[in-house]
Structure formats: C-alpha cells, structure tokens
Amino acid sequence: MSATRVESVEVRILEVPLSRAFWMSQQAYMTAGQVTVSITTSDGLVGFGQAHGNPMAEIAGHVRERLGPALIGRSPWEVRSLWQEMFGLSNAGREEVTTGQPHFGTRGRYQLLAAIAAVDIALWDLRAQAAEQPLWRFLGASEARIPAYATGGYYPNGDGDDAGIDQLLSEVASYVELGLSAVKIKVGRDPAIDITRVRALREAYPDLRIKVDANGGWTLAETLHIAPALRELGVFWLEEPLQWHYGPAHHHRVRTEGGIPLAAGEQEMHQWGAMELVDSGDVSYLQTDATRAGGLTAWMDAANYAHMRGVGVAPHHDGHIHGHYLATLSGEKYCETFPNADRDPLWHALYTDKPTLADGHLTLSDRPGLGIELDQERLSAWTVMSHLVTQS
Numbered sequence: 001m002s003a004t005r006v007e008s009v010e011v012r013i014l015e016v017p018l019s020r021a022f023w024m025s026q027q028a029y030m031t032a033g034q035v036t037v038s039i040t041t042s043d044g045l046v047g048f049g050q051a052h053g054n055p056m057a058e059i060a061g062h063v064r065e066r067l068g069p070a071l072i073g074r075s076p077w078e079v080r081s082l083w084q085e086m087f088g089l090s091n092a093g094r095e096e097v098t099t100g101q102p103h104f105g106t107r108g109r110y111q112l113l114a115a116i117a118a119v120d121i122a123l124w125d126l127r128a129q130a131a132e133q134p135l136w137r138f139l140g141a142s143e144a145r146i147p148a149y150a151t152g153g154y155y156p157n158g159d160g161d162d163a164g165i166d167q168l169l170s171e172v173a174s175y176v177e178l179g180l181s182a183v184k185i186k187v188g189r190d191p192a193i194d195i196t197r198v199r200a201l202r203e204a205y206p207d208l209r210i211k212v213d214a215n216g217g218w219t220l221a222e223t224l225h226i227a228p229a230l231r232e233l234g235v236f237w238l239e240e241p242l243q244w245h246y247g248p249a250h251h252h253r254v255r256t257e258g259g260i261p262l263a264a265g266e267q268e269m270h271q272w273g274a275m276e277l278v279d280s281g282d283v284s285y286l287q288t289d290a291t292r293a294g295g296l297t298a299w300m301d302a303a304n305y306a307h308m309r310g311v312g313v314a315p316h317h318d319g320h321i322h323g324h325y326l327a328t329l330s331g332e333k334y335c336e337t338f339p340n341a342d343r344d345p346l347w348h349a350l351y352t353d354k355p356t357l358a359d360g361h362l363t364l365s366d367r368p369g370l371g372i373e374l375d376q377e378r379l380s381a382w383t384v385m386s387h388l389v390t391q392s
C-alpha cells in the first residue's frame with residue numbers, strides 16, 4: 001500500500017439539459033452539471049470525486065493543467081499534505097494572467113478551490129477503498145443513516161406573480177409520500193407571494209418541517225419585514241436571505257430582529273470562512289459544501305468546528321459525499337436531497353449504486369469508499385469534455 005502511486009487523473013465535465021427551468025429567487029437551473037475527477041493508482045484502484053461551480057471549463061482546467069500533473073507519481077495516502085500543497089496554489093502567481101490589472105478579481109480562486117474539492121474527495125474515496133471500508137466507517141462512524149430533507153418548491157417562472165401553489169403542493173405531496181417530514185422551498189422574491197406559498201404549505205401540512213431558501217434575493221428591509229411572518233408560520237430555518245453585498249452586521253440584525261434561525265455557508269470557499277460564520281453566532285446551520293470549497297479535508301474541518309460550537313451541520317447538496325462525515329457527528333445534522341429527478345438527473349441516473357432515501361433518512365452503502373457505482377453509459381453520454389493526465 002505504501003508504495004502506491006497516482007498513475008493517472010481523468011477530469012470530465014458532465015452536463016445534462018433539464019426538462020424545464022427550475023427558478024430560484026434570481027437565477028434558474030437550466031442544466032445539471034458537475035466536474036468529475038477519477039484518480040487511478042498503480043495498484044488499480046480508482047477514486048472518484050466531483051466538484052460544483054462555474055465556469056466548469058475553468059474548474060476542469062485547474063485539474064488538467066495544475067493539480068493533475070502535480071499528482072502523478074505521488075502517494076495518494078498523503079491527502080492532508082497534498083491538500084496543503086494544492087491550496088498553496090491559491091497564493092501562488094499564475095504566469096498566464098497577463099492582461100488587465102493583476103491584483104483585482106479573485107484570480108480564479110473559486111474555480112481552483114472547486115478543482116481541489118474534486119481531487120480531494122477522490123483521494124478520500126481511495127483511502128477508504130484501500131482499507132476496504134465504506135468511507136463513513138473509515139472515518140469512524142458505526143452507521144451512516146442521516147436525517148434528510150427534500151429541496152424543491154422552485155418558482156414556475158423567471159418573473160411574474162404566479163405563486164405556483166398547486167404545483168408546490170403536489171410536489172411536496174410526493175416528498176411526504178417518500179417518507180420525508182422536512183422540505184425546503186424557494187423564497188426570495190415578492191415577500192407577499194412568498195408568504196402565500198409558505199402559508200399554503202403550512203395549512204396543508206401542519207407538522208411539516210418547512211425550511212425556506214431565499215438564495216440571496218432580499219434587501220435587509222425586505223428580510224426584516226418578512227422574517228416575523230415566517231417565524232409565525234413555524235419556518236425551521238431561513239437560508240441566505242440577504243443580497244450578496246450585505247455583511248455580518250446585517251445578518252446579525254436579521255437574526256436578532258427577525259428572530260428566526262439562519263442557515264448559510266454554501267457560498268463559502270474554505271474552512272476559515274466557515275469558521276467566521278460560526279463565530280458570528282448568527283448562523284444556526286452551517287451549509288459549507290465540500291464539492292465547492294476544497295473537498296472533504298476542508299469541509300470536515302468546517303463541519304467539526306460547527307459541531308464543536310453547537311451549530312447544526314447541514315451541507316449544501318451531495319449527501320453521498322457529506323453523509324460519510326456527518327455520520328460521525330453526534331450533534332444536529334441534515335443531508336440535503338433532491339427527490340425530483342427532473343431537477344437532478346445526475347443524482348437519479350448517473351449512479352447504478354448510491355445511498356437510499358427512505359423514512360426521512362439517507363442511508364449510505366456498505367461498499368468500500370464513497371459507495372457509489374457509476375453508470376458508464378450515462379457517464380459517456382453526459383460527458384461534454386474529458387482529459388486524461390498521465391506520466392508524460
């Protein structure tokens with residue numbers, strides 16, 4: 001095992017057009033997409049990782065040009081050291097940046113952190129496979145059955161005043177039929193319409209745990225206006241209410257004046273950002289996403305920090321990755337799921353083996369590693385770019 005080396009790193013961009021637009025407060029999902037990384041070792045193991053973000057070509061470019069070549073010939077077991085090395089690139093210069101003022105912009109850091117995420121997740125998958133253990137057990141859990149909730153309730157259109165109540169209620173009915181007792185729906189537009197949606201849901205399901213996600217749609221004034229009504233409707237958490245430019249002081253006002261628990265962190269790039277959210281005392285549920293923000297190495301630090309400080313750990317997306325470490329935490333924790341196959345065809349059709357969603361919980365597989373098996377036909381059909389990095 002110790003002599004094992006990385007032989008190749010394959011990076012792909014997967015993209016699937018959705019059957020319709022799924023609107024959040026300001027933007028729509030028109031496609032499902034992800035960057036995937038497969039790391040093959042000298043003893044024939046293949047570790048799988050994935051990243052979310054955009055532009056996907058830039059994320060894949062970091063793997064192809066920087067991370068992949070640096071990994072060839074290296075020991076895959078040194079995952080934390082490799083993470084430090086990869087993260088170090090975020091502070092290194094890039095010769096190819098030759099136009100414009102170089103010290104403005106983010107220098108591709110979002111994309112680099114997402115690329116690191118895919119590589120890092122694949123390295124953890126490899127470690128657990130080599131130990132012939134599911135990753136959750138490799139990380140120390142005795143079982144992997146995590147409380148789950150469904151995300152849905154997207155707006156039916158990009159603007160207009162259609163609250164989409166009938167569609168919302170029939171969609172949520174399908175989640176309740178699946179045994180889910182917690183559902184998250186989209187808000188963040190006209191507060192009057194949003195309250196109509198949440199009230200309709202509350203009246204139809206008095207005991208449902210309702211979470212709402214504004215995806216940064218509201219001003220401070222709108223948020224302070226709507227928060228008490230959401231609280232009265234028993235909303236469990238309010239996610240990312242404020243437009244992007246607001247800071248910690250504004251979130252503090254929403255928490256103290258609005259009186260409703262806040263969920264945040266899916267936009268954070270790394271564990272230090274997550275730490276600041278936790279330290280603010282205003283975030284009740286931390287949502288940092290391992291597939292965006294540096295992988296499992298970074299996310300486990302963030303999750304552990306939140307856990308230690310009594311903040312709930314509720315990562316954005318991808319329970320088949322986050323669930324492995326959530327299984328080790330004793331505090332409040334939730335997996336996000338997307339039971340609507342039209343919204344998330346990658347989850348529903350990319351894997352021939354994956355965690356199961358039943359009785360309100362996501363249960364991870366006993367197979368070694370991440371415990372997922374890719375459908376190779378679908379993988380090929382949905383690949384819009386691939387590149388194999390090998391020893392040159």
Ligand SMILES: [Mg+2]
Nearest residue numbers: 213239240266
């Ligand atoms: Mg969200």
